[in-house]
Every structure is written in structure tokens, then in C-alpha cells.
Amino acid sequence: MQRYRGEISGNRRPFWLPASNYYILAASVAIAFFFLVWGILNDGQDDTPWIPAGIGAAIILSSAVILREIVLRDRRNRFLASQRQIDQSVRGIAQRAQARDPEKLTLERNAAILREISRKSEAAKVLARFAEGHRDVFELCEEYLGVVRKELPKVAAGSPRLVALLRGTEVASKYHYYHMLQWAEIESRGLTKEAAKRDKISEKLDSAQSALGVVEFALQSYPDDPALLDSQKVLLDLVTSIKIKDLMGKAERSAFKGNHRRALSLYQDALFFLQREHPGIESELVDHINEEISRLRVHLLES
Numbered sequence: 001m002q003r004y005r006g007e008i009s010g011n012r013r014p015f016w017l018p019a020s021n022y023y024i025l026a027a028s029v030a031i032a033f034f035f036l037v038w039g040i041l042n043d044g045q046d047d048t049p050w051i052p053a054g055i056g057a058a059i060i061l062s063s064a065v066i067l068r069e070i071v072l073r074d075r076r077n078r079f080l081a082s083q084r085q086i087d088q089s090v091r092g093i094a095q096r097a098q099a100r101d102p103e104k105l106t107l108e109r110n111a112a113i114l115r116e117i118s119r120k121s122e123a124a125k126v127l128a129r130f131a132e133g134h135r136d137v138f139e140l141c142e143e144y145l146g147v148v149r150k151e152l153p154k155v156a157a158g159s160p161r162l163v164a165l166l167r168g169t170e171v172a173s174k175y176h177y178y179h180m181l182q183w184a185e186i187e188s189r190g191l192t193k194e195a196a197k198r199d200k201i202s203e204k205l206d207s208a209q210s211a212l213g214v215v216e217f218a219l220q221s222y223p224d225d226p227a228l229l230d231s232q233k234v235l236l237d238l239v240t241s242i243k244i245k246d247l248m249g250k251a252e253r254s255a256f257k258g259n260h261r262r263a264l265s266l267y268q269d270a271l272f273f274l275q276r277e278h279p280g281i282e283s284e285l286v287d288h289i290n291e292e293i294s295r296l297r298v299h300l301l302e303s
Contacts, residue, residue, distance in 0.1 A: 026064035030057040105151045110164050113144055114171060121175050124182075131190070134183035141176035145169060181227065184218040187211070188231060192238070201246040208239045240277045244270050248289070255296065264296040 034057035041049035117140055124133030148165050155162045188211040195207035212235040219228050251266035271289045 026061055029064075030061040033057050033060055104154075105147055105161070105165065107161055107164050110161070110168050114168050117141060117144065117172060117175055121179065124179060128182070129186065131183045131186040134179040134186070137179040138176045138183065141172045141179070144172050145176070148172075177222065180218050180221060181225070184214050184228065184231070187214040188235065192235070195238070195242075201242060201249070205239065205242045205246070208235065208242055211235050212239055236277070240274070244274055244285070247273065251292070255292075260296050260299050264293060264300065267293050267296065 034053045037053035037056050038049045041052060117137065120133075120137050120140060124130075124137050127133055148169050152162075152165055155165065191207050191211035191214065195204045195211065198204040198207060212232065215228055215231045215235060219225070219232060222228060247266050247270035251263045251270065254260075254266060255263035267289055271286070271293065274286065274289070
């Protein structure tokens with residue numbers, strides 16, 4: 001988990017779909033449109049069906065270029081500029097407040113930070129599918145809540161700051177919960193899909209374990225959240241199934257090569273791992289592993 005914390009504060013995933021992927025997708029759509037229109041017009045006895053089909057495909061491809069290079073790029077640049085401005089504002093607020101009184105969270109500073117949290121939250125919701133915006137919000141909330149925890153013991157009972165800080169804690173906690181769960185859902189779902197696309201078992205396992213790490217990171221803050229607990233169970237089952245598949249694959253290869261003793265050991269490891277993760281489980285998979293173990297034991301006794 002410490003390794004994953006480092007990843008959270010370090011490399012960040014881009015907001016931008018790579019040009020190669022985007023244009024391959026656009027070209028695929030244009031080609032599909034070309035053949036669709038060409039087929040329809042060809043059936044209608046049109047002498048030159050390729051001309052309108054080609055024009056239509058060219059329009060689609062041109063529109064895709066305009067969409068990416070003008071519309072989406074402009075929106076992305078404005079969003080990133082807004083994010084930089086927000087970050088600078090937060091740093092400026094903190095620096096000015098620290099210059100006046102490094103030990104005191106004033107009413108003005110408290111209100112300003114809460115406004116910035118709200119603005120960053122709205123920005124994250126605009127690009128709801130991107131995990132990084134949500135992560136930025138819950139990390140900022142964590143920083144604010146940490147400052148408030150240190151400040152509250154110093155606030156007098158009748159001080160107007162007490163009500164403001166308690167209210168700020170309530171607001172920031174709600175933002176933190178919402179954006180952490182959004183981040184965990186997007187990240188874990190993306191890594192799970194990535195695991196499904198991998199061909200190598202080691203790469204599948206790495207992606208699945210990373211997805212599990214995301215959920216377990218969120219569970220440190222919200223250990224009783226039902227959605228996180230359900231996701232954890234699903235991902236634990238996925239990791240278990242990948243590990244068992246890996247062990248069984250190695251066992252089958254060992255048996256094929258005539259190394260029956262190693263195959264037996266691998267099947268026993270798979271059975272042990274499966275029963276440890278799911279005590280008392282009864283399934284076709286367990287029956288299959290037991291049959292292979294029995295078959296290999298007989299073979300070893302006869303040889």
C-alpha cells in the first residue's frame with residue numbers, strides 16, 4: 001500500500017486520448033461508413049456509389065479532426081488553465097495566511113479554502129470520467145481537514161471560528177467521501193478492464209492487484225462503506241482466480257512434459273490457495289483439481 005501511495009502522489013494519468021488512438025478510431029468509423037453507404041447505393045443500381053460514400057467518409061474524418069484540434073483541445077486547455085489558477089490561488093491563500101499568522105486558520109482563510117474546494121469539485125464533475133480531478137479534490141480535503149484538526153483545540157468555546165471550522169469540517173468531509181469513491185470506482189474499473197485485455201498472466205495479475213490496491217486505499221478512510229466492500233470482494237475473487245489459473249496452467253504444462261511430481265505439487269498449491277481464500281467451497285473447479293491430484297498420485301505410485 002505504501003508503494004501505491006507513492007503512485008498516487010507521483011505519476012498522473014493524462015486527460016487526453018493519444019492522437020494515434022483517436023485518429024485510428026476516427027479512420028475506422030469513416031471506413032465503416034464508406035463501405036456501408038457504398039453497399040447501400042450499389043444495391044440501388046447507382047453507377048458511381050463510391051463518390052457519395054467517399055464524400056461522406058471524408059466529412060466524418062474532417063469533422064473528427066476539427067472536433068479534436070479545435071473543440072476538445074480548447075475545452076481541455078481551458079480546464080487545465082482553470083486547474084492551474086485554482087492551485088495558484090490555494091497556494092497564495094495559504095502563503096498570505098501563514099505570513100500573517102502561521103499558527104491560525106482565520107475565518108477568511110477558512111472560507112477561501114472551502115470556496116476553492118468547491119470550485120475544484122465542480123471542475124472534477126465536468127470531466128467526471130477522469131480519476132485525477134476527483135483525486136485532487138479529496139487530497140485537498142485531506143489537507144484542509146488535517147489543518148482543522150490541529151486548529152480546533154486552540155479555538156475558544158465562544159469564538160465565531162468554532163462554528164466556521166465545524167461547518168467546514170462537515171462540508172469538506174462530504175466532498176472527500178464523494179470524490180474518493182468516484183476516484184476509486186473509475187481507477188479500479190479501468191484497471192480491471194486493463195487486466196481483462198492482458199494476455200500474460202503476470203500482467204493480468206499486476207493490473208488486478210493494482211485495482212484491489214485502489215479499493216483498499218479508499219477503505220482505509222471508509223472501512224464500512226458497502227460499495228467499497230463489494231468491490232473489494234469482487235477484486236479479491238478476480239485476483240484469486242488469476243492466481244489459480246496460473247498455477248493450473250503451470251501444472252498442466254509440467255504434466256505434459258512428464259514432470260508429474262511438479263504437476264502434483266502445483267495442483268496441491270492451487271487447491272490450498274482456493275480453499276484458503278474460500279473456506280468450505282465446493283465447485284466443479286475443486287472437483288477438477290482433486291481429480292487431477294488423484295490421477296497424478298496413481299501415476300506416481302505406478303511409476
